[in-house]
Amino acid sequence: MQQYQKAKDLINRDKDILWHPYSTMPNNMPIFAVESASGSKIKLTDGTQLIDGMASWWCAIHGYNHPSINTAIVSQLQDMSHVMLGGLTHEPAVALAEELIELTPAKLDTVFYSDSGSVAVEVALKMAIQYWAASDKPGKHKFLTIRNGYHGDTFGAMSVCDPVTGMHSLFSGMLAKNLFAPQPRVRFSDEWDESDIYPLRQLLEQHHHEIAAIILEPVVQGAGGMWFYHPQYLKTVREYCNEYNVLLIADEIATGFGRTGRMFACEYAEISPDVMCLGKALTGGYMSFAATLASSEVADGISQQGSMPFMHGPTFMGNPLAATTALANIALLKSWDWETKVLQIQNQMEEELAPCREFTQVVSDVRVLGAIGVVELHEPVDMEFLTQEFVKRGVWIRPFGKLVYIMPPYIIELEELSRLTSAICEILRLLNE
Ligand SMILES: Cc1ncc(COP(=O)(O)O)c(C=O)c1O
The missing domain is CATH 3.90.1150.10 (Aspartate Aminotransferase, domain 1)
Structure with missing residues (x-):
């Protein structure tokens, strides 16, 4: 009582x-x-x-x-719970970056930390825009995505969520105008039908000169409809991105760390995106933390001489407690x-x-x-x-x-x-x- x-x-x-x-x-x-x-x-x-x-x-x-994650957190707490990453570095941040680079598909060689999935998506979008701006193509600043996607609740992320099922229609007047291909309809385990991807190809043909990146949730669309589409769709998207000179951002925030049966859903299509967003299961659900990984090509492009540095830097990026938690969670995942x-x-x-x-x-x-x-x-x-x-x-x-x-x-x-x-x-x- x-x-x-x-x-x-x-x-x-x-x-x-x-x-x-x-x-x-x-x-x-x-x-x-x-x-x-x-x-x-x-x-x-x-x-x-x-x-x-x-x-x-x-x-x-x-x-x-979980006892092993708890122990890692308590031990890290004795050393430091937080220091700024501006001008400082520490073992958990570096070790986790090394681990993520090792674990994720090839080519993803640099890591940007943030506090939540939505912010990891903002970072990915900004990276794509800055990459093209630094490459003398500032006109490439739009994003192409697929319907029924969900990428978070902040403004950039909202602009690539499905305008109807993405829960943000109220804000549509404020959002950047991006491009939406229909939702892929061929199911994960059905026979592939190439016509599923024709509308996306058409949008690329018409708009590639203004598209910075395609952003999508690989294979599994989560909060926008819990839909599992064919890996060949993703594989073909990768080919088109190469053909049309557009970056590919894989939002693995929901799918990452084994949820779909593979460590990352991109593995079903055997592709490497140019940028990948991680969050959610990164810390095994212990605390909010996220990472945006980018290829060296993207990182070098953004960082070339005469360009602005990458314009993002959250207060808590690389938080040692969160990085340690993520390391313990990944070690645990690899142990069984x-x-x-x-x-x-x-x-x-x-x-x-x-x-x-x-x-x-x-x-x-x-x-x-x-x-x-x-x-x-x-x-x-x-x-x-x-x-x-x-x-x-x-x-x-x-x-x-x-x-x-x-x-x-x-x-x-x-x-x-x-x-x-x-x-x-x-x-x-x-x-x-
Ligand atoms: C695929 C995907 N991207 C981004 C997000 C946003 O993450 P957060 O809620 O941590 O900001 C979510 C959240 O559900 C998600 O499923």
Whole structure:
């Protein structure tokens, strides 16, 4: 009873003063007070245990409160939690840069740190613009992207999000006017059909002289629709970028660090982008941190004699605590056979979510790739109702739009995963009746 009261008090204190993501004030959506989180479980203040189906939005790949990451953070804290990167350097920043260069596809040889995924995208866009400006082609300052993409909530990032599903239509008058090709329609494992990419080629033919870069989420589009498209599309984009003298920015913020079954989704197409954005799972969900990697060609282009230095430098870039956390997270990832586990998660989700296909009144599609399981509905879901129903069943799943999806921590036990999938099947069966 005491715990229940504690949770209620916290939620009441929160209600009038704290903004939540995409919320009104006061927040009119149900929220749940969290006491602690460990492994793949979130413990609510009222004592309820929830199995985590979200990995806190793609991040907590090793679950919460992992002993080896905790130890690394505590040890780094004894040395320093932060120093500025302007004029100073330190072991965690350099070691992480070396590690990221080693881990990512070939050609990505330089690293720019920032605080969040959206800022990593801003940095990538600015790099592309500065690269062309320094190469005497200042007219190349637009971006080409594909519909249903999502790249973040800051202004540059918003300008390359889908104008409809990207959640930013309110700001359209303020945003840079970029170019949008239709969403690729050939699915990840269907037979490739070249016509899927004709519209993008057409846009390149018409506008390449004003395009700085193509930016896209490789293979998996996340928050804009949880869609898995054919790797050949990405491979062909790379070829076109070479042909039309346009840079390629791969936004691996959601897909990076194994989520799709490969360390980076670009690997499915065996391509190297010119610029790559990383965030989310970079620190295993411990803290906000991001990186933008660029090829030496881009770095040299920006830095050539007589040009301005690269015009970005966030206060907390290269934060030692965050860099150490990322290093510990990557060391952990490399220490076990996560690929086999992600494949197991994929196979199990395919099998256990398949019954949802029969709920044809409400379900339009079921798709799974790596540790991402998606059930798409015909109509937008009642998020409030569904979230509460999931919590009643002891699982943390937060649908949005028409999508009920899970992306659990890779360390989830297979019985726990079954609890997630059976909760989804059970609720959708009820909705279908
Ligand atoms: C592909 C992609 N890019 C960028 C972002 C923005 O990252 P952040 O929320 O850390 O700013 C997101 C967030 O969901 C994302 O999925």
